[in-house]
Amino acid sequence: MTVSVLAAFVAVCLLAYVVPGPDWMVVLQRSARGTRDGALAALGVQAGLCVHMAAAAAGVSALVLSSAVGFTVLKIVGAAYLVYLGARALWRARTPRSGDVPTEPDGEPHPAPSGGRVFRRAFLANVLNPKAALFFVAVLPQFVERDVPVVPQVLLLGAVDIAVGVVWWAVFVLLTSRLAGLMRRPRPRRVLDRVTGTALIGLGGALALAR
Secondary structure: OOHHHHHHHHHHHHHHHHOOOHHHHHHHHHHOOOHHHHHHHHHHHHHHHHHHHHHHHHHHHHHHHHOHHHHHHHHHHHHHHHHHHHHHHHHHHHOOOOOOOOOOOOOOOOOOOOHHHHHHHHHHHHHOOHHHHHHHHHHHHHHOOOOOOHHHHHHHHHHHHHHHHHHHHHHHHHHHOOOHHHHOOHHHHHHHHHHHHHHHHHHHHHHHHOO
16 A cells, blocks of 8 residues: 555545534534543544444455455445535535534533543444444545455554544544634534535545546
């Protein structure tokens, strides 16, 4: 696996993290309450990704090695998934909806959940998120070389994805725990959706056309 392939994969991972989704909302909700809760939620999300990585290493490798047609289908699905994420981001930027960031009613006392509960909720949210599974099953294999053992490559790319996520969530939690009010405003969210949506559609198209 070349450095350029790894660099491209890191770029895709970063875009996938930046685009608002279920994990984004879970971590944002907790980091709005404080850095500790945000960090625990982020750790839960990344722990969930470990489950998806193990499943991908067990199943994707067999598919890649057994069928060139299956790999081509996987490539098209992965490209379509990136385009879908990009299109959704652009649609959100055009038709923003209130309430997409979960909040709790003002004035009602809510006891802070324990650290273990925050972690478990974020973990389950990621494990049960089909988008996270689809990334490991359909996008990650685009960067796997068929001429060398597949399982080590899947584990390496999965570890890179998780490492990128650790860095991303660390920055995210530190910023959002201090700027929670700004991150909830429609205009900054629309700008983020437009930029990441356009980039994801471009990447999806490039993947579909690449040999």
